[in-house]
């Protein structure tokens with residue numbers, strides 16, 4: 134058996150103990166562990182025959198993704214206002230799998246994303262819809278992933294900055310769209326695109342750092358808005374946004390670290406989003422992706438104690454969860470066993486897998502088949518590392534628009 | 540009654556649906572197809588009904604028509620995709636323009652939320668309508684209904700917190716939290732709500748802190764592996780000048796649990812933090828506290844919390860260096876620049 138696979142006999146002691154006080158939380162938890170244990174047991178038999186296991190089903194995933202790039206079944210109607218997201222999730226997943234696209238296909242995608250760009254700046258969920266920060270983030274990430282001159286230059290930076298001003302509120306928070314909801318996703322999406330395409334100004338993000346800090350909870354993670362419960366997706370947004378502002382030191386790092394390390398499930402190996410909730414493959418990135426950021430911060434504060442071999446979570450256990458429990462045998466990845474595959478979970482399980490496989494400078498620690506290794510990501514933006522560096526370099530040469538609030 | 544009405548409507552929907560393109564009252568409108576450009580990417584296989592409705596929605600959006608029929612059209616469009624924020628936004632513009640009675644809108648969005656409880660747009664719509672009405676009277680019972688289906692629904696909690704804060708409805712909230720914790724002591728959303736209520740009402744004054752510590756310690760004794768309770772305990776102790784280690788009843792419960800053989804990783808983790816506080820306090824025996832802390836970290840890393848071994852090894856190294864570093868300083872030796 135491969136050396137860095139956990140012993141599934143030994144981890145049986147990690148199963149949830151309800152201390153004779155069953156509640157809905159413990160009952161659901163034990164049910165999930167049951168389904169995970171079945172897959173672990175099955176895997177233990179497989180690995181006796183196939184010493185290379187677990188194997189990432191690269192071809193199946195790539196086929197599923199490539200098909201989705203052109204055709205999505207009717208069930209995706211509910212994502213008709215998230216089409217740039219669909220592009221980003223697919224393109225980023227393909228990039229992680231080292232799949233390349235034909236030049237003419239890249240151009241077609243760029244043109245489609247151009248159709249989603251709004252005259253008033255920013256991108257919409259689909260052609261003819263209103264601009265919104267989430268598809269704006271997704272479209273910019275998708276275009277930077279494509280990384281061609283045509284892709285970069287289709288972004289109207291002047292108008293994009295104008296759009297960002299239109300959704301900024303004076304306290305430094307951002308609405309998702311004019312007249313829309315305010316939460317911590319807004320400030321992360323705004324900062325990510327502003328930094329990536331070099332339209333960031335201090336004025337645009339005045340007060341944002343203290344607004345973000347007001348979302349750090351007594352548990353240590355970040356919530357969607359002040360007062361709410363700490364949550365994996367929002368915690369990533371909070372920490373990444375602070376990194377993009379260069380204001381990480383404002384965060385209570387000790388409690389953040391304690392909160393996030395405790396989100397890794399002792400039996401399943403994957404991450405949960407909140408305290409006492411269930412494991413979910415997409416948090417492989419939302420929680421796992423925060424560790425490279427944490428490493429960088431801790432290196433500055435406590436450099437001698439920080440490991441120079443590993444992130445501060447159990448990288449092998451996360452890889453096992455993704456590879457053994459999250460792969461659909463006909464391609465695509467899932468939240469947890471018994472759930473249907475979808476593009477969103479495919480993107481974020483693979484992104485988390487890449488983080489778990491690599492330490493600083495791409496130092497690899499691959500569970501299973503050597504061929505399982507994915508491409509490197511830039512953890513702040515969650516696009517390929519090379520794509521991020523290329524985009525940053527490209528836009529650095531351009532003039533920063535200096536619009537003021539109207 | 541209302542529910543019976545809507546379900547019979549749904550039945551009709553399947554059989555008697557008339558496309559907009561065949562409706563005489565829409566004859567004056569030219570549908571606007573979606574412009575995906577020459578190369579549709581991520582093309583969704585829309586149903587004919589979906590395509591028809593959205594072709595007409597794009598038409599009214601283009602002509603800025605804000606009419607009764609346009610309002611009905613947004614409802615049909617949202618039925619097929621309640622996540623379309625453009626349709627919701629435009630619906631609000633029509634509601635405003637027509638100066639519509641908003642109470643029926645509240646009932647409508649209630650039904651949509653019940654079918655789509657985890658959707659950002661529907662909850663936001665409800666919030667705007669309540670804002671316009673300046674009437675929160677349905678909100679507590681409504682969110683309670685949603686939370687009775689899923690007591691951890693983030694959107695429902697967010698809406699509830701907004702209503703409570705905006706309209707000062709804190710009065711009975713702690714009772715509600717108690718009730719949820721009786722159902723499920725592991726419900727972290729309920730613990731978080733407890734913190735929210737106290738933080739925004741009495742604040743964590745000394746007597747409240749005492750009362751909350753007693754409450755939480757009782758819960759911890761009952762279920763020692765419940766992270767929600769331990770996290771809340773730390774949250775409350777943030778407001779206690781004595782920190783983690785100086786509060787007699789907290790210490791006592793931890794020591795009793797430990798000596799009774801309890802090795803909950805959450806208990807051990809708490810003990811590590813108590814040791815850390817002792818290290819940082821000037822009067823304590825630093826070496827002894829460090830020794831204990833490192834021992835606990837080893838137990839956690841190698842036996843009781845192996846999934847977090849990297850973290851526990853890091854904590855042990857960090858504490859060790861802090862003590863050794865300060866000893867060097869104390870003994871007057873020039874500290875070499877370790878950061879170079």
Ligand SMILES: [Zn+2]
Nearest residue numbers: 413414415468
């Ligand atoms: Zn998920």
